[in-house]
Structure formats: structure tokens, C-alpha cells
Amino acid sequence: xxxxxPADDARLSPASVDEPTFQNGRADGAxxxxxxxxxxxxxxxxxxxxxxxxxxxxxxxDNGDTHALQGISMDIAPHQVTALIGPSGCGKSTLLRCVNxxxxxxxxxxxxxxxxxxxxxxxxxDTDPVMVRRRVGMVFQEPxxxxxTIYKNVAWGAEVNGYTGDMDALVERSLRxxxxxDEVKDQLHSSAYNLSGGQQQRLCIxxxxxxxxxxxxxxxxxxxxxxxxxxKVEETITELKQDYTxxxxxxxxxxxxxxSDETAFLYMGRxxxxxxxxELFTRPEKDRTEAYVTGRFx
Amino acid sequence: MSTEPxxxxxxxxxxxxxxxxxxQVYNSPKERxxxxxLGACALVSVLTTIGIAAVLVIESIPFFQNVALxxxxxDTRWTPQFANKHFGIWALLSGTVxxxxxxxxxALPIGLASAIFISEYAVPWMRQILKPGLxxxxxxxxxxxxxxxxxxxxxxxQTFIPGLGVYNALSGGIVVGIMIIPxxxxxxxxxxxxxxxxxxxxxxxxxxxxxxxxxxxxVPAAFSGIMASFILAVSRAIGETMIVTLAAGATPxxxxxxxxxIQTMTAFIVQVSKGDTPxxxxxxxxxxxxxxxxxxxxxxxxxxxxxxTLHYQERY
Numbered sequence: 001x002x003x004x005x006p007a008d009d010a011r012l013s014p015a016s017v018d019e020p021t022f023q024n025g026r027a028d029g030a031x032x033x034x035x036x037x038x039x040x041x042x043x044x045x046x047x048x049x050x051x052x053x054x055x056x057x058x059x060x061x062d063n064g065d066t067h068a069l070q071g072i073s074m075d076i077a078p079h080q081v082t083a084l085i086g087p088s089g090c091g092k093s094t095l096l097r098c099v100n101x102x103x104x105x106x107x108x109x110x111x112x113x114x115x116x117x118x119x120x121x122x123x124x125x126d127t128d129p130v131m132v133r134r135r136v137g138m139v140f141q142e143p144x145x146x147x148x149t150i151y152k153n154v155a156w157g158a159e160v161n162g163y164t165g166d167m168d169a170l171v172e173r174s175l176r177x178x179x180x181x182d183e184v185k186d187q188l189h190s191s192a193y194n195l196s197g198g199q200q201q202r203l204c205i206x207x208x209x210x211x212x213x214x215x216x217x218x219x220x221x222x223x224x225x226x227x228x229x230x231x232k233v234e235e236t237i238t239e240l241k242q243d244y245t246x247x248x249x250x251x252x253x254x255x256x257x258x259x260s261d262e263t264a265f266l267y268m269g270r271x272x273x274x275x276x277x278x279e280l281f282t283r284p285e286k287d288r289t290e291a292y293v294t295g296r297f298x
Numbered sequence: 299m300s301t302e303p304x305x306x307x308x309x310x311x312x313x314x315x316x317x318x319x320x321x322q323v324y325n326s327p328k329e330r331x332x333x334x335x336l337g338a339c340a341l342v343s344v345l346t347t348i349g350i351a352a353v354l355v356i357e358s359i360p361f362f363q364n365v366a367l368x369x370x371x372x373d374t375r376w377t378p379q380f381a382n383k384h385f386g387i388w389a390l391l392s393g394t395v396x397x398x399x400x401x402x403x404x405a406l407p408i409g410l411a412s413a414i415f416i417s418e419y420a421v422p423w424m425r426q427i428l429k430p431g432l433x434x435x436x437x438x439x440x441x442x443x444x445x446x447x448x449x450x451x452x453x454x455x456q457t458f459i460p461g462l463g464v465y466n467a468l469s470g471g472i473v474v475g476i477m478i479i480p481x482x483x484x485x486x487x488x489x490x491x492x493x494x495x496x497x498x499x500x501x502x503x504x505x506x507x508x509x510x511x512x513x514x515x516x517v518p519a520a521f522s523g524i525m526a527s528f529i530l531a532v533s534r535a536i537g538e539t540m541i542v543t544l545a546a547g548a549t550p551x552x553x554x555x556x557x558x559x560i561q562t563m564t565a566f567i568v569q570v571s572k573g574d575t576p577x578x579x580x581x582x583x584x585x586x587x588x589x590x591x592x593x594x595x596x597x598x599x600x601x602x603x604x605x606x607t608l609h610y611q612e613r614y
Contacts, residue, residue, distance in 0.1 A: 105502060130506070137503060140503075146500065146501075146515060156501075157504030157506070160504065207500075
């Protein structure tokens with residue numbers, strides 16, 4: 001269905017989002033038979049087992065009064081950066097938080113559908129959310145280091161999770177991965193609050209990596225940062241995909257195009273389009289996507 | 299004061315009021331008067347404290363002219379009303395310490411645990427019942443607590459501890475503890491609530507359980523507030539009078555045995571103040587010396603509390 005006529009899409013009108021085409025109009029990263037227009041440089045993750053599979057996910061706040069996500073299905077490929085974009089309130093952060101069950105910490109929410117990480121149903125009855133979060137880490141919008149030293153911030157999660165190896169080495173490695181080591185190696189035992197916002201955010205990334213997750217979720221990790229700090233964080237993210245699968249929510253389309261391999265565009269709780277980033281930004285399939293990426297709304 | 303715009307110059311085209319910019323509004327007498335009034339109010343408590351300290355010191359001087367400091371701090375008996383007078387503060391101090399320690403053992407864990415439950419575990423409707431419930435407990439007059447100790451807690455304890463006297467430090471201490479639980483719980487809960495949600499979220503996202511998050515993130519982050527609640531509550535226990543007067547006895551005794559009848563410093567002051575001790579006698583003067591010791595203890599505790607909170611504070 002990914003080749004349906006764009007003219008069918010009534011632009012911007014919310015009503016059109018309810019069209020059933022969206023149910024299967026998603027570009028499921030798996031390029032079945034006819035890979036749409038040009039299977040360009042980015043190796044399409046066809047052969048690879050997806051890291052995260054989201055299947056027909058519905059999510060409600062307020063005991064079902066607010067339908068935040070509607071029939072979302074997507075596959076997230078391993079060792080790639082997947083960006084979730086869309087206007088405020090489109091559900092991108094909600095979707096992100098479903099992937100490590102952080103939404104459960106909010107009262108009165110309802111979820112239907114499934115999410116599999118490495119083929120394991122993370123919402124299965126016998127799946128423990130705490131174990132899911134050790135596998136799927138998260139970096140938040142505002143840097144939120146603990147009011148502790150830099151060292152303790154990085155070691156915290158590993159300690160809680162019963163890490164018994166060489167903590168010094170783990171802290172160093174995590175800080176190096178987050179491209180922060182050189183800046184803080186002489187002040188590991190001073191407060192994390194002495195760091196700048198950008199450094200704090202990279203510390204939060206290091207803290208997440210120290211738990212050895214497979215997937216790292218990032219919720220607008222650079223939106224509270226200045227341009228220089230942003231570019232540092234972006235560099236870090238690009239480095240990280242060698243070892244991790246990264247899903248990043250951003251409202252900044254330039255950022256999505258700079259750092260992501262795949263981009264999913266969400267609008268009013270639905271997935272409008274998911275494609276390799278170059279394609280989505282240069283040859284969007286849907287009119288609504290084009291309207292959004294060219295800045296006509298959003 | 300003068301709120302009317304002063305019509306100067308030519309009338310402007312529109313009827314926008316033309317204020318005289320040199321009009322002294324910011325530094326007007328009214329503004330200054332308010333400043334001084336507020337300052338005076340702020341001074342009341344400071345001056346009162348200084349006044350109390352001064353009275354205690356001045357009134358204690360005659361006492362210490364009769365009783366050497368060496369005796370005051372060296373003797374272990376406190377028998378001002380006997381023919382053979384002894385003025386060893388330790389007998390009263392140990393009573394106060396005993397009651398305070400027992401009350402702290404009761405109140406600090408229960409108070410903190412309640413605070414953690416209300417702040418982190420309770421669902422909204424539970425919180426709506428528990429918080430006012432605790433505050434109700436704080437509103438019970440201490441004389442009622444005193445009777446509660448004497449007529450309920452002591453008989454209850456006697457069923458467990460055979461031979462326990464009617465007056466004993468244990469019963470008084472437990473009830474003083476119950477009295478200060480709301481203080482610990484309420485202030486600690488405020489401190490826990492003040493910890494930003496984002497810290498807990500970070501902990502959960504790192505795969506921490508609820509308990510790990512509470513113990514290793516929320517409580518340390520709220521440490522200075524929790525410590526402040528402890529110190530305030532313990533200070534309150536040290537100064538508590540009615541419960542111990544009613545339930546703990548009137549027997550100054552240097553002991554750390556909670557089953558014994560004791561007398562606290564506050565209870566001694568009550569006894570002398572309410573009695574027929576004539577002014578000017580050494581017994582009368584002794585209550586100022588005891589009061590001074592109480593005051594100093596509280597002062598030192600507050601200083602220690604400040605040091606601790608400054609040193610261990612986790613800023614967020």
C-alpha cells in the first residue's frame with residue numbers, strides 16, 4: 001500500500017488521518033517485494049531481524065479518554081538511528097516511552113498491541129518492566145543527572161543492577177563512549193551539577209550506556225541545549241550506533257536528517273510514513289509528510 | 299499616596315495620563331514605613347530569643363555562685379529539695395536523654411517510613427486520608443498524650459514487662475515518639491515531594507526498582523530536608539514536658555534503664571514552678587540553670603543540624 005496515490009491524502013485535514021489507508025499505509029522497513037522508488041544507499045534492513053517490532057500499538061491516557069497512539073506498527077532495525085518526527089502532541093514521545101514501558105509510571109494509561117525486542121514480547125505477562133528497562137535504556141529531554149558526583153552518576157545504574165566487574169573501567173568506558181571522558185577525567189568526583197547542560201546530557205548518555213542496554217531511546221536529547229552542545233551530542237549519537245540501536249524523538253527535522261538512517265513521521269497518534277531518512281526528506285510518499293518536512297505545517 | 303497624575307504641560311492629544319517622573323513613589327514614606335514594619339516583625343523572634351538567653355544567663359549566675367560548676371557537672375545526684383542538697387545535672391540530663399532516645403527510636407523510622415509511603419507509594423486517595431490523619435495526630439494536646447501514656451500505654455507495657463512501675467521512662471518515651479511522628483512524617487514527606495520527578499524517571503529508566511529508586515535517589519536527594527525534620531522532632535522531644543511529667547515520674551536518677559522512674563529537666567522545671575518554692579532560694583534559682591542547659595542543648599543540636607545538612611546536601 002505504500003504506493004497509493006498521494007492525491008488521496010487530503011492535506012492537513014485531521015479527518016484524513018482516520019482514513020483506513022494508514023492502517024497499512026505504513027512503510028514497514030522490511031522491503032517486501034517492490035521496494036518503493038529507489039532502494040538507495042542505506043541498505044534496507046530487509047534481511048536483518050528487526051531489533052524492535054511494534055505491532056498495531058494503541059495507547060490511551062486518562063483511562064481511555066485520550067487516544068494517544070492509534071494502530072502504530074513499525075520495525076526498528078538494529079545498529080541504526082531511527083528518528084521519530086512530527087508536530088507537538090503527535091505521540092512520538094509516547095511511542096518512545098512505550099518501548100521501555102516508562103509509560104506505565106503514568107497512572108490511568110491503557111495499552112493494546114505488542115512490542116517485541118529481539119523477538120521477546122516486552123508486554124508479556126511474565127516480562128518484568130525493570131528487566132525491560134535494563135535492555136532498553138532512555139535519555140530524557142532535560143539533562144537529569146543525579147545530584148551526585150560524575151563517577152557515581154555513571155556507576156549508579158550498574159551498581160543497582162548488581163554489576164560486579166571493574167567499576168572504574170566501566171565508568172571510563174561509558175564516559176568515553178559518550179565522548180565526555182576527556183572533559184571530565186580530572187573531576188570525576190565532583191558534582192555532576194558543575195557540568196554544562198551539554199556535558200550533563202552526555203553524562204546522562206554515559207549513565208545509560210553503563211547499564212549495557214541494547215537499545216537506547218532518546219527523547220529530544222538536544223532540545224534543551226545550545227548549538228555547540230547539540231552538535232557534540234549528535235556526534236556522540238552517530239558514534240553510538242555501531243554498538244547500539246538508537247531511537248530518537250526530535251522535533252528538529254534538520255537534526256533528524258543529519259543523524260538518522262530511518263525516519264518515521266507521526267501525526268495525531270498515527271504513523272504516516274516510515275522510510276530511509278534521505279527518501280523521507282527528499283521524496284516523501286505522503287503529501288502530509290511533504291507538507292511537514294518542507295515546513296508548511298507543524 | 300498621590301495616585302493622581304499631575305496635569306502638567308499641555309494637555310496631550312490623547313487623554314493618556316502624564317505622570318510626573320520626579321514624583322517620589324518608589325522611595326515614598328509609605329514604602330519606607332512598610333519596610334521598617336516588616337523588619338520589626340522579623341526582629342521580634344530574634345529579640346525574644348536573645349531576651350530568653352539573657353534572662354537564663356542572668357538568673358543562673360546566683361545559682362552558680364552557690365553551686366560550683368564542678369558539682370553541677372560532676373555530681374550524679376539531683377536532690378535540691380532534700381536537706382542534703384545535691385545539684386548534679388546528669389541525673390536530670392540522663393532522664394531527658396533517655397526519653398529523647400526512646401522517642402527517636404520510635405518516631406524517626408516510623409515517621410520516615412510513613413513519609414516514604416505517602417510520597418512514593420500511596421495512590422492519591424490514600425494520600426488524601428493519610429496526610430490529614432497525620433496532621434490530626436499533631437493537633438492532639440500533649441496533656442492528652444500524657445494521660446494516654448499513663449492510663450493506656452503503661453498498663454499495656456506492664457503486661458509484657460512484669461514489675462514495670464506506674465511511672466517509667468519507657469512509656470513516656472514511646473508516647474513522646476508517637477507525638478513527634480507527624481512532624482517527622484510531614485516534613486520528610488515535603489522534602490521527598492520536592493525531589494524532581496525527573497530523577498526518579500532517570501532511575502527507573504536505568505532499570506531500578508521502586509525501592510532502589512526511593513532509597514538510592516529520592517531519600518539521598520531529600521536528605522537535608524529529612525535531617526531537618528529529624529532534628530526539629532528531636533528538639534521537640536527534648537523540650538516535651540507534659541507527657542513526661544505525667545508518665546515518667548519525678549525521680550531524678552542517673553540511669554539508662556528505661557523501666558525506671560526518672561525525671562527530665564523539663565519535668566523538674568514544672569515541679570518547681572508549680573510548687574511553693576519561694577523565689578530567691580537556691581531551688582528556685584536551679585530551674586534557670588536547668589533551663590540554660592536545655593537551651594544550650596537545643597542550640598547545639600540546631601548548629602549540628604545545619605552543619606550536617608550543608609555537608610551532605612544533594613542539590614538539584
